[in-house]
Amino acid sequence: MSAAKVELGRRLFYDADLSADGTLACAGCHEQKRAFADGNATRPGVHGGAGRRNVPGLANIGWFGRLTFADPAATSLEAQALIPLMGEHPVEMGMKGREAEFERRLGAEACYRRMFAKAFPERGGRIDVASVTAALGAFQRTIISYRSPYDRFRRGETKALSALGREGARVFRTRGCVSCHSGPNLTDLDYHRLEAATGADVGLGEHTRLPEDEGRFRTPSLRNVELTGPWWHDGSARTLEDAIGRHPVTLSQTDMKALIAFLGAQTDPHFIADPTLARPDRACGKRL
Structure with a gap:
């Protein structure tokens, strides 16, 4: 570096x-x-x-x-x-x-x-x-990206997360989401199977040649997740509700709404507007 x-x-x-x-x-x-x-x-x-x-x-x-x-x-x-x-x-x-x-x-x-x-x-x-x-x-x-409302909440800014977002954090924790979406980047970086392998893409099994790995894919990070759709390894989930619904957990409409609010609180507005990450307009002292 x-x-x-x-x-x-x-x-x-x-x-x-x-x-x-x-x-x-x-x-x-x-x-x-x-x-x-x-x-x-x-x-x-x-x-x-x-x-x-x-x-x-x-x-x-x-x-x-x-x-x-x-x-x-x-x-x-x-x-x-x-x-x-x-x-x-x-x-x-x-x-x-x-x-x-x-x-x-x-x-x-x-x-x-x-x-x-x-x-x-x-x-x-x-x-x-x-x-x-x-x-x-x-x-x-x-x-x-570590300046989302949820990051700020965890650093002690209690008002950074809405009441609904705090309830969503509880749902996220108690309904098992955190078992895979763990750590500071909300991913365990491990491979999991949530659906039967279909079509030509068998995921991890393509590389290991092991039947038990067919249909296993790495857990995606949930940082800025509301901006990164469509979701799933093949982009087949067009909404966050659809993506969540493919997991082996049943949520009430109230819990789903709270969980969506929690996921929205992962969006870092500074990150998507950071000029140091944008297309450069100068190089070697001249405009590109």
Whole structure:
């Protein structure tokens, strides 16, 4: 981590030249106003192929040890970045076999050459996949969200959470939600099965080849959850009520209303408006 790496990573995050045809940036699927999700069930890749899974939000992603819904090998942000950049199942940004394009495209701009040299002096400013993913990882570790009403309530601001939200916190705690949505980011980062495996996506079982892992997916974080819909690993839950209703718990309308209020209190207004996370408008002292 360094300020130079973060600055470079932020610019790369918003640069569509990281995709095969120059049409899709990381930010094309991870929009700040949606807590770095994108509002679609799944997202087609650059070649028009259908996406497989819902785009997750990125709040506090630097503290996650498991970074995808079902791939246990993706345990670092640098490794995870290779999935959208180079992956073929599905193709997202479509850069597999085009690795030389990073140096050609980015290296054609003097400002980028200076930014890579400043960020990676130990590598001689080399522009390649390793440097790109390292810079992206540095920026993503600054995508931090801990100023929601619920955070403020936990820090002692009793009026930060409404009476209905406090009741929702009780429902969340007593009705078992916290057994999976635990810890500061409201996820245990473990794999669970809530529905029978259907279709081609068998979740964790795709990687472990174990029948008992079919249909298991990693618990999503609930930070800024009202902004990150549609929900579920495939984006098939169009409302929070639908997403909640798929869990093995029956709630009264009163409890559901309170729980929705509690989930709404996870929205961090500072996070979605933080200018340091937005698309940069300057680089190397000049407007982009």
